[in-house]
Amino acid sequence: MLARLAAFAVLLLALPSVAADYLGPTACRSCHLEAYETWSKGPHARAYSSLTPDERGNAACLACHAPDRARGGSSGVTCETCHGAGQYYAPVYVMRDSELARATGLQVPDAKSCARCHDQNSPSLAPFDAGTKMHAIDHWSAEKKARADAAGKSASHRRQRSSRAAAPREAKHTTSQARAGSSASPVRHPAAALARGQVASAGPQALSGGAAAR
Numbered sequence: 566m567l568a569r570l571a572a573f574a575v576l577l578l579a580l581p582s583v584a585a586d587y588l589g590p591t592a593c594r595s596c597h598l599e600a601y602e603t604w605s606k607g608p609h610a611r612a613y614s615s616l617t618p619d620e621r622g623n624a625a626c627l628a629c630h631a632p633d634r635a636r637g638g639s640s641g642v643t644c645e646t647c648h649g650a651g652q653y654y655a656p657v658y659v660m661r662d663s664e665l666a667r668a669t670g671l672q673v674p675d676a677k678s679c680a681r682c683h684d685q686n687s688p689s690l691a692p693f694d695a696g697t698k699m700h701a702i703d704h705w706s707a708e709k710k711a712r713a714d715a716a717g718k719s720a721s722h723r724r725q726r727s728s729r730a731a732a733p734r735e736a737k738h739t740t741s742q743a744r745a746g747s748s749a750s751p752v753r754h755p756a757a758a759l760a761r762g763q764v765a766s767a768g769p770q771a772l773s774g775g776a777a778a779r
């Protein structure tokens with residue numbers, strides 16, 4: 566009870582969002598190793614490194630490729646882009662209390678939240694298929710399984726540490742091929758949309774509060 570009140574006080578102090586709210590993905594890794602490993606090999610981890618140095622200075626691109634950066638968060642589409650800035654929910658006693666975690670900023674988004682960035686401005690020709698795409702970034706099934714296994718073995722605080730090397734920041738991706746393939750128009754989407762003045766309105770809003778309130 567005291568912990569809840571203390572956390573609530575912290576919550577009040579925490580608003581509005583400031584730079585210090587973001588911990589960065591390695592902070593989550595210490596407890597969510599499986600989720601981290603999957604994410605770090607996936608498309609979102611390289612969303613910033615996919616951009617050329619010029620593009621990294623373009624706020625219109627960062628709106629989807631590094632949305633937390635302007636507020637002091639990490640580059641790319643990270644844990645905290647989708648789950649909310651972690652400073653107040655990451656302490657383990659908060660994390661274990663689902664309700665409290667949500668009250669202190671944790672969001673567990675659903676497939677609808679993807680539209681924030683996967684909209685008509687993204688390069689994909691096919692419409693966003695939530696089922697397939699959710700499967701492609703699944704970092705929760707292994708996590709849930711690991712958690713269930715750990716719960717079976719011990720109820721004590723699971724703090725996982727990996728001796729494996731940190732995730733490669735410059736993960737191999739198709740961007741260079743894509744660029745090489747058509748130098749006249751390296752990216753079909755926002756660059757073109759930008760010229761038509763459409764990108765500004767396409768920037769993501771905070772993952773709609775609906776997810777947080779679940």
Ligand code: HEC
Nearest residue numbers: 588592593596644645648651655656657660661663673712
């Ligand atoms: C100190 C360890 C620790 C850290 C650091 C941590 N978590 Fe957690 N997290 C947990 C525990 C423990 C649970 C609850 C597991 C359970 O219910 O059995 C949890 C649960 C979650 C859940 C599921 C919550 C729910 O109620 O459905 C999400 C999502 C999550 N964490 C994301 C994150 C993110 C993102 C970060 C980094 C900003 C992070 N966590 C940092 C330990 C941690």
Ligand code: HEC
Nearest residue numbers: 620625626629682683686687688689739740743755756767
């Ligand atoms: C509205 C959100 C949004 C904005 C704004 C945006 N992007 Fe993207 N971008 C995406 C999404 C989503 C993908 C990946 C999904 C896909 O292929 O449709 C992507 C993919 C890319 C890729 C990888 C393409 C590949 O084949 O590997 C590059 C490069 C890229 N964007 C560059 C840019 C540049 C440059 C800008 C700014 C002019 C920009 N993006 C602005 C959402 C956005």
Ligand code: HEC
Nearest residue numbers: 590593597600601604609642643644647674675705708709
């Ligand atoms: C592109 C958005 C996105 C990013 C980036 C992301 N997640 Fe998630 N995460 C989700 C979604 C969506 C779910 C819910 C899946 C479901 O259960 O339907 C989820 C589920 C989870 C869960 C399981 C929650 C539960 O119900 O048990 C954990 C833990 C988690 N994420 C941690 C992380 C960590 C740690 C990172 C960074 C290493 C991360 N996520 C990055 C979107 C994201």
Ligand code: HEC
Nearest residue numbers: 608611612615629630632642678679681682698699701702
């Ligand atoms: C904050 C913006 C943002 C959000 C929210 C987001 N994505 Fe992405 N996503 C991107 C960007 C940017 C890329 C391109 C990364 C690159 O290659 O540079 C991408 C790439 C992908 C890709 C690989 C390309 C493709 O289209 O197959 C998948 C799969 C994907 N995202 C799934 C999801 C799912 C599922 C969700 C919702 C749970 C989601 N994303 C939410 C920005 C976002």
